Amino acid sequence: MNLQNPKKFKLLIDQAHEVALNVLRPISRKYDKAEHAYPKELDMLSSLVDGMNDGGDGMNAGAAVNKRGDTDTGNKNGVNMSTALSIIEMCYGDTGLLLSMPRQGLGNSAIAAVANDEQLERLKGTWAAMAITEPNCGSDSAAIRTTATKDGDEYILNGEKIFVTSGERADSVVVWATLDKNLGRAAIKSFVVEKGTPGMTVERLEHKLGIKASDTAAISFVDCRVPAANLLGNAEIDVAKGFAGVMETFDNTRPLVAAMAVGCAKASLERIKEIFKDELDEQYSTPILQSSNIAAQIYRMEADWEAARLLMLKAAWMADNKKPNSREASIAKAKAGRVGNEITLKCVELAAAVGYNEDELLEKWARDSKILDIFEGTQQIQQLIVARRELGKSSSELK
Numbered sequence: 461m462n463l464q465n466p467k468k469f470k471l472l473i474d475q476a477h478e479v480a481l482n483v484l485r486p487i488s489r490k491y492d493k494a495e496h497a498y499p500k501e502l503d504m505l506s507s508l509v510d511g512m513n514d515g516g517d518g519m520n521a522g523a524a525v526n527k528r529g530d531t532d533t534g535n536k537n538g539v540n541m542s543t544a545l546s547i548i549e550m551c552y553g554d555t556g557l558l559l560s561m562p563r564q565g566l567g568n569s570a571i572a573a574v575a576n577d578e579q580l581e582r583l584k585g586t587w588a589a590m591a592i593t594e595p596n597c598g599s600d601s602a603a604i605r606t607t608a609t610k611d612g613d614e615y616i617l618n619g620e621k622i623f624v625t626s627g628e629r630a631d632s633v634v635v636w637a638t639l640d641k642n643l644g645r646a647a648i649k650s651f652v653v654e655k656g657t658p659g660m661t662v663e664r665l666e667h668k669l670g671i672k673a674s675d676t677a678a679i680s681f682v683d684c685r686v687p688a689a690n691l692l693g694n695a696e697i698d699v700a701k702g703f704a705g706v707m708e709t710f711d712n713t714r715p716l717v718a719a720m721a722v723g724c725a726k727a728s729l730e731r732i733k734e735i736f737k738d739e740l741d742e743q744y745s746t747p748i749l750q751s752s753n754i755a756a757q758i759y760r761m762e763a764d765w766e767a768a769r770l771l772m773l774k775a776a777w778m779a780d781n782k783k784p785n786s787r788e789a790s791i792a793k794a795k796a797g798r799v800g801n802e803i804t805l806k807c808v809e810l811a812a813a814v815g816y817n818e819d820e821l822l823e824k825w826a827r828d829s830k831i832l833d834i835f836e837g838t839q840q841i842q843q844l845i846v847a848r849r850e851l852g853k854s855s856s857e858l859k
């Protein structure tokens with residue numbers, strides 16, 4: 461095993477790190493205070509990222525512009541790995557700002573995961589949000605009620621979506637809807653709805669604990685017509701395949717959300733190590749029983765953080781190498797989400813008044829980190845998925 465970051469991504473990681481320190485950190489507090497204001501500084505940054513993406517394989521600096529790996533054999537570190545590594549650095553800068561980056565939405569991941577070649581080409585360069593959650597359905601995404609009814613060359617969408625990240629700002633929203641409620645999961649498909657489509661209305665923006673730079677929208681769909689060609693992937697209802705089509709999206713996005721948690725926690729961990737540098741032994745040569753209690757807690761956090769990072773890299777690597785990774789993606793998200801929450805909050809605790817004060821970003825990172833253990837499947841849901849995989853049980857056998 462070689463546990464170092466792949467050498468070919470060194471430049472990318474260094475660049476993302478510089479962006480985090482010099483572009484994101486200086487405006488972190490400003491957009492934490494100015495909830496719902498669009499961070500206009502991101503326009504130039506996202507153009508730069510687009511330029512890097514055009515540079516070829518692996519040159520992604522933002523969230524979720526990934527697709528499944530395109531090799532059948534060998535050992536490839538591709539776009540899932542490079543995206544995960546750059547996300548760590550960007551979230552070391554600011555998680556809310558990363559989530560606000562144009563053209564880097566979770567809907568882009570859905571497109572990358574399930575769109576056909578024509579759609580991939582047509583939707584190139586779009587900024588897509590993802591709308592699954594509804595007022596009566598969060599964790600149980602199979603329970604969605606939004607409907608899609610075929611009418612000639614169009615589908616008519618009706619329903620309500622809540623908590624849509626970038627739902628107001630994005631060019632389009634990838635909406636999950638059912639073609640036939642009686643056919644269960646297999647009938648759930650995703651549809652690209654462009655901003656401004658009649659019948660689609662942003663009803664409100666949510667006020668949140670953290671990631672305040674990111675807009676979170678409630679959107680209604682009333683007789684909203686979209687071209688039939690905007691149904692992502694295959695329109696057939698394959699009862700045998702069930703939910704697999706749309707679920708593939710999560711196999712790609714969960715390692716990336718884990719990367720966000722790792723990046724946000726890295727920010728807190730580095731800051732606390734700076735604050736307590738006199739307590740720490742950089743060589744790790746002091747026996748643990750002779751270390752201070754604070755040092756012991758910091759070493760423990762370092763170990764947890766490293767474990768989360770490695771699990772996340774494994775899940776991303778599997779995606780690059782076309783290996784089924786649902787189990788590993790959930791393990792990574794569960795571990796990184798939990799450890800990320802624990803570390804960021806523990807760092808506030810250890811720094812006490814300094815940690816709680818707005819002069820520092822420690823309190824903000826603790827708030828920002830919380831969502832990473834909630835969206836894209838909560839801690840409990842990830843554990844449930846892992847348990848199902850371990851025990852060989854279906855979702856109806858283990859709920």
Ligand SMILES: Cc1cc2nc3c(=O)[nH]c(=O)nc-3n(C[C@H](O)[C@H](O)[C@H](O)COP(=O)(O)OP(=O)(O)OC[C@H]3O[C@@H](n4cnc5c(N)ncnc54)[C@H](O)[C@@H]3O)c2cc1C
Pocket residue numbers: 566589590591592593597598599600622623624625626668676831834835836837838839840841844859
């Ligand atoms: C800031 C923010 C941004 C978001 N962005 C998006 C987005 O872009 N697109 C989108 O579609 N959604 C988004 N969401 C929604 C998010 O994915 C859901 O909040 C999440 O899936 C949990 O759903 P819920 O809030 O309805 O909680 P519920 O499903 O009601 O869960 C409540 C609690 O019960 C637990 N629970 C539920 N079922 C089980 C079970 N079977 N076993 C054990 N425990 C269980 C959960 O873990 C949780 O602790 C966002 C949410 C927030 C807050």
